[in-house]
Amino acid sequence: MRQLIRGRVLDFHADPRDSEDNHRFWEDGAILIEDGRILAVGDHADLAREGLAEIDHRPHLILPGFIDPHIHFPQLQVIASWGAQLLDWLNTYTFPAEAQFADPDHAARMAGLFLDQLTAHGTTTAVAFCSSHKASAEALFTAAHARDMAMVAGKVMMDRNAIPAVHDTPQSSYDDSAALIAAWHSKGRQRYAITPRFAITSSPEQMEMAGALIRENPGLHLQTHLSENRDEIDFTLSLYPEARDYLDIYDRYGLLGPRTLLGHSIHLETREIDRIAETDSRPVFCPTSNLFLGSGLFDAEGLRGRGITSGIATDVGGGTSWSMLTTLAEGYKILQLQGQKMHPLTAFHWATRGNALTLGLEAEIGTLAPGSAADLVVLDPRATPAMALRAERAETLAEELFILQIMGDDRAVTQTYVAGRPCKQLRASAGISPPSPLR
Structure with a gap:
């Protein structure tokens, strides 16, 4: 018709x-x-x-339609939760909420409500972190497929440094991810993203598994977090003392490339910026989250000056709004603080075609x-x-x-x-x- x-x-x-x-x-x-x-x-x-x-x-x-390249599906009920900074917020609110997504019925109900919130705010595609439970990814893909809604998502891989209810193992994270890829990647408008949450919650053995998944499934997206918070960086480097810097951890396991989405990427060393540019990896700016958790200021123009392509995203639930309009507003203010300008045409390009380019999906969406x-x-x-x-x-x-x-x-x-x-x-x-x- x-x-x-x-x-x-x-x-x-x-x-x-x-x-x-x-x-x-x-x-x-x-x-x-x-x-x-x-x-x-x-x-x-x-x-x-x-x-x-x-x-x-x-x-x-x-x-x-707006494209949101970094959002957490299991955090829809912890948005606007009072907290200190990143690591405290995760342990107090996020991990207990994510533990509930082991229940398929809970995950299915939340998946419908999650997609309702996206479309109510004008977002038609999202790149979503699920919980560590296979059932959470199954629920989100099932709901998105029923609506013919493009979704890029993955089961979080995390085997340490969180409550036991959200831990998997290196082998189970590989097995569950491989099964989800086989079942959902390229089914209708669904795409799979390999999802090691961040280096703090993944052991070296699990990072090896993430690298194996990338090698076995070239062309898939990989989403993770990088250099959001100073305490996070210090803890990460204490866990990987052999790494030259935070980014080097991901690089050693073959996780960088043009389909790699690096949420936050605020406190970057010069060598890290050079390597992001060399590998064409994609930082993602999350302004409302960065302000809410007191994380820092994203250097959009500095990265752009190095030829780096960046996305802009809500990061719900650390982010405080589902709205890409609000996200653009707060992004404007963060750039103003650094003497950088965001013209409104630039802003709306970024939330549509710009984010599609960040994902490499500009022929399909944006x-x-x-x-x-x-x-x-x-x-x-x-x-x-x-x-x-x-x-x-x-x-x-x-x-x-x-x-x-x-x-x-x-x-x-x-x-x-x-x-x-x-x-x-x-x-x-x-x-x-x-x-x-x-x-």
């Missing part, structure tokens, strides 16, 4: 930092969709046909090019009274985008389309238990 999605359409074909010719904008535009794919994009007058089903979103903006998946977000720059008041003074597209970036959240997301199907519904606490009495 063909349908036409009408609105003010924006699509990027280049990075605004590289070229003034970076986007296409149709004031009265349309996207022609068939079987979950984009057939054409252009002026509405050129694409409209009598009898063609049409959904009119004017005067709202339509962009490719743009409105014909043949791409029909994953879309519809945005209202006048979604709240405060935004509407500010928008009265907006005179350019860039000004509208900046209002969305700085003042927007899920209320600004009018609709989200995954493979051409609308996903955002008004759900009054759907599936959520009533509150318990407060202590």
